[in-house]
Amino acid sequence: MIRLYDTRAKKKVDFQPREPGKVSLYVCGVTVYDLCHVGHARTAVSFDVIVRHLRNRGFDVRFVRNITDVDDKIIRKSLTEGRPALEVAQSYAEAMAEDWKNLGLAPPDVEPRATQHIADMIDVIRRLEERGLAYAAGGDVYYSVAGFPGYGGLSGQSPEELLTGARIEVGEHKRSPLDFALWKAAKPGEPQWDSPWGPGRPGWHIECSAMSHRYLGDAFDIHGGGSDLIFPHHENEIAQSEGAFGSFARYWMHSGMLNFGGEKMSKSLGNVVTIRRVAETHDLEALRLLLISVHYRSPANFSIARDADGNPLYPDLDEAEARLDYFYRTLERLDAFVATLSSPPSPPPSDLARHFIEAMDNDFNTAAAIGHLYDAFILANKLLDDPKVAPKAERQATLTALARDARMAGDTLGIMRRPPADFLNDRRARLCQR
Ligand SMILES: [Zn+2]
Numbered sequence: 462m463i464r465l466y467d468t469r470a471k472k473k474v475d476f477q478p479r480e481p482g483k484v485s486l487y488v489c490g491v492t493v494y495d496l497c498h499v500g501h502a503r504t505a506v507s508f509d510v511i512v513r514h515l516r517n518r519g520f521d522v523r524f525v526r527n528i529t530d531v532d533d534k535i536i537r538k539s540l541t542e543g544r545p546a547l548e549v550a551q552s553y554a555e556a557m558a559e560d561w562k563n564l565g566l567a568p569p570d571v572e573p574r575a576t577q578h579i580a581d582m583i584d585v586i587r588r589l590e591e592r593g594l595a596y597a598a599g600g601d602v603y604y605s606v607a608g609f610p611g612y613g614g615l616s617g618q619s620p621e622e623l624l625t626g627a628r629i630e631v632g633e634h635k636r637s638p639l640d641f642a643l644w645k646a647a648k649p650g651e652p653q654w655d656s657p658w659g660p661g662r663p664g665w666h667i668e669c670s671a672m673s674h675r676y677l678g679d680a681f682d683i684h685g686g687g688s689d690l691i692f693p694h695h696e697n698e699i700a701q702s703e704g705a706f707g708s709f710a711r712y713w714m715h716s717g718m719l720n721f722g723g724e725k726m727s728k729s730l731g732n733v734v735t736i737r738r739v740a741e742t743h744d745l746e747a748l749r750l751l752l753i754s755v756h757y758r759s760p761a762n763f764s765i766a767r768d769a770d771g772n773p774l775y776p777d778l779d780e781a782e783a784r785l786d787y788f789y790r791t792l793e794r795l796d797a798f799v800a801t802l803s804s805p806p807s808p809p810p811s812d813l814a815r816h817f818i819e820a821m822d823n824d825f826n827t828a829a830a831i832g833h834l835y836d837a838f839i840l841a842n843k844l845l846d847d848p849k850v851a852p853k854a855e856r857q858a859t860l861t862a863l864a865r866d867a868r869m870a871g872d873t874l875g876i877m878r879r880p881p882a883d884f885l886n887d888r889r890a891r892l893c894q895r
Contacts, residue, residue, distance in 0.1 A: 469713045478520070484521070485681035485683070488524070488525070490527045491529065492534055493550045497735065499734050501736075506753060508714075509567055510874060522570075523677065527573050531547075531575050532575075536651055545652075546652050550576075560736040560737065565875050581672065585670055589604065589701065598634035601642055606641075607637060607639075627639055644661050644663060647661045665694070666694055680709065686716075687715065687718065732765055734775075746876055751778055754781065754831055755828055757825055759828075762777070785884070789877065789881040792867060793881035795864035809862070811863055816833040817866070820832075
């Protein structure tokens with residue numbers, strides 16, 4: 462039985478999919494207005510590992526991850542780059558696809574783009590209007606939060622608490638400060654589409670309600686995203702989808718944030734580390750290992766140091782790469798040992814396999830799972846170093862099982878999937894260049 466932490470229930474619960482053996486999952490993707498950084502990588506890798514584990518446990522997973530390709534940030538970027546917003550989005554979506562491939566992310570089953578689902582969004586907004594949950598004002602359309610009593614349930618805030626400090630900005634036509642835009646009236650130079658309320662573009666939140674409904678229907682199993690999306694984005698998605706269709710996601714999962722030596726990553730602090738920057742000096746598999754060395758819900762740190770010339774150094778990444786080097790060297794030794802056996806045994810699952818699966822079934826605890834992998838490799842090296850540590854047959858069976866089960870673990874974590882020599886040669890070459 463898999464247990465997971467449900468943000469809405471605020472506790473760990475048994476995972477019971479709607480249909481036995483099947484999992485439907487929607488994860489909020491990136492707003493493509495710049496190159497992806499290591500913070501984006503953390504969310505993406507967290508859910509990649511969750512999907513991999515569910516699949517390895519035999520679930521038939523349908524995984525939908527959207528691309529937000531129309532948004533205020535993209536429009537602002539198009540002004541600074543001097544090219545149309547849709548062109549900006551397209552080029553950063555292509556860059557993201559390349560980064561995700563290099564990070565070894567399994568592609569989602571569906572990767573819908575917001576601009577290809579405007580009609581779906583208009584449908585959801587019309588439904589909300591019919592149900593008295595949306596109103597048009599000044600060419601915009603707003604969600605009427607007062608009509609949805611469950612508002613605030615995901616983030617654990619009451620509407621009264623939320624109202625404190627909320628205000629209506631100049632130019633907005635809301636009735637209440639908590640109301641949010643479903644549709645925004647067209648402004649000159651911005652991407653726009655025709656709608657029953659006049660030309661305009663969708664609000665960000667409605668995009669996910671429309672796309673998740675299109676591909677997963679009225680109800681599905683898991684909705685995921687970074688914890689920074691809990692409020693307001695996911696709270697608003699719930700209000701929209703449950704308001705329009707009566708049901709929505711059964712479980713809510715959120716990955717923790719990535720901190721940078723105690724600082725928030727920002728361009729002004731000069732500590733934005735893009736995935737491409739990491740790839741210049743490190744193996745991206747090491748970035749993946751670093752990101753999953755911490756449980757997906759815990760905050761993780763990415764430290765940045767400086768050399769004498771002020772160039773950035775990434776000590777955590779160096780350490781992760783050294784650890785991966787140890788993993789691959791051990792795998793290489795295990796393979797060489799198994800190759801010497803004239804009739805390799807087929808041993809039952811090792812302690813590694815059992816402990817690894819137990820850790821992953823317990824809310825996808827990759828930190829504990831990697832600990833078990835490490836222990837198993839220490840044991841493997843001990844057995845390889847000294848044949849006298851165990852009787853011959855037992856030693857052969859244990860080493861054969863470890864070679865096999867370490868790969869099962871690597872498959873779930875998305876690491877150790879290359880022939881060891883490939884990784885080790887790449888790393889040697891890279892260390893010479895540094
Ligand atoms: Zn979303």
